[in-house]
Amino acid sequence: GQQLNQSPQSMFIQEGEDVSMNCTSSSIFNTWLWYKQDPGEGPVLLIALYKAGELTSNGRLTAQFGITRKDSFLNISASIPSDVGIYFCAGRSTGNQFYFGTGTSLTVIP
Amino acid sequence: GAVVSQHPSRVICKSGTSVKIECRSLDFQATTMFWYRQFPKKSLMLMATSNEGSKATYEQGVEKDKFLINHASLTLSTLTVTSAHPEDSSFYICSARDGQGHTEAFFGQGTRLTVV
Numbered sequence: 001g002q003q004l005n006q007s008p009q010s011m012f013i014q015e016g017e018d019v020s021m022n023c024t025s026s027s028i029f030n031t032w033l034w035y036k037q038d039p040g041e042g043p044v045l046l047i048a049l050y051k052a053g054e055l056t057s058n059g060r061l062t063a064q065f066g067i068t069r070k071d072s073f074l075n076i077s078a079s080i081p082s083d084v085g086i087y088f089c090a091g092r093s094t095g096n097q098f099y100f101g102t103g104t105s106l107t108v109i110p
Numbered sequence: 111g112a113v114v115s116q117h118p119s120r121v122i123c124k125s126g127t128s129v130k131i132e133c134r135s136l137d138f139q140a141t142t143m144f145w146y147r148q149f150p151k152k153s154l155m156l157m158a159t160s161n162e163g164s165k166a167t168y169e170q171g172v173e174k175d176k177f178l179i180n181h182a183s184l185t186l187s188t189l190t191v192t193s194a195h196p197e198d199s200s201f202y203i204c205s206a207r208d209g210q211g212h213t214e215a216f217f218g219q220g221t222r223l224t225v226v
Contacts, residue, residue, distance in 0.1 A: 100156075
């Protein structure tokens with residue numbers, strides 16, 4: 001199936017730094033979702049976005065639904081070691097299908 | 111969020127045998143369930159989409175006779191890997207959505223399959 005373009009592919013940051021990652025699509029989406037996956041576990045939903053331009057926060061996480069409906073970003077402020085994991089974006093198309101991003105692997109160095 | 115339980119979390123089987131993986135929605139009725147395969151450090155690859163009471167829709171390149179999917183109730187879907195081979199070893203994950211118009215998909219914990 002189709003996959004979204006997610007960048008960066010991996011990040012190595014110092015504890016306390018902010019993180020930013022984004023997803024882009026060639027087609028319009030009705031919903032953007034951000035998930036985090038720990039090793040050996042299934043993805044856990046972090047934030048769901050439903051409207052173009054919507055900006056939503058969940059603790060230190062902030063995500064936005066792009067105005068063009070073709071992109072979304074996720075920011076993590078003041079990173080901590082437990083933020084380590086793989087972050088995936090997902091989008092629901094106008095045809096009601098889900099597509100996943102290629103993932104961003106985050107490593108936080110204490 | 112809603113709870114999706116996947117069982118078993120790990121399974122080791124001999125080459126040529128079949129393995130069944132269960133995916134249950136514990137606190138909602140899942141009209142649609144999805145099955146994914148994930149290789150190490152890679153993204154989720156959708157294998158098939160199943161709607162309760164109907165045949166699953168398989169993604170291109172996924173053998174439906176190899177990966178049998180049954181979604182017989184609103185809370186249970188099963189994936190059976192038939193005549194497993196070592197190359198079928200992978201991490202399999204299910205997700206489920208309810209029929210109430212919610213667009214989020216909630217994931218199971220995943221199943222690590224090792225075929226020896």
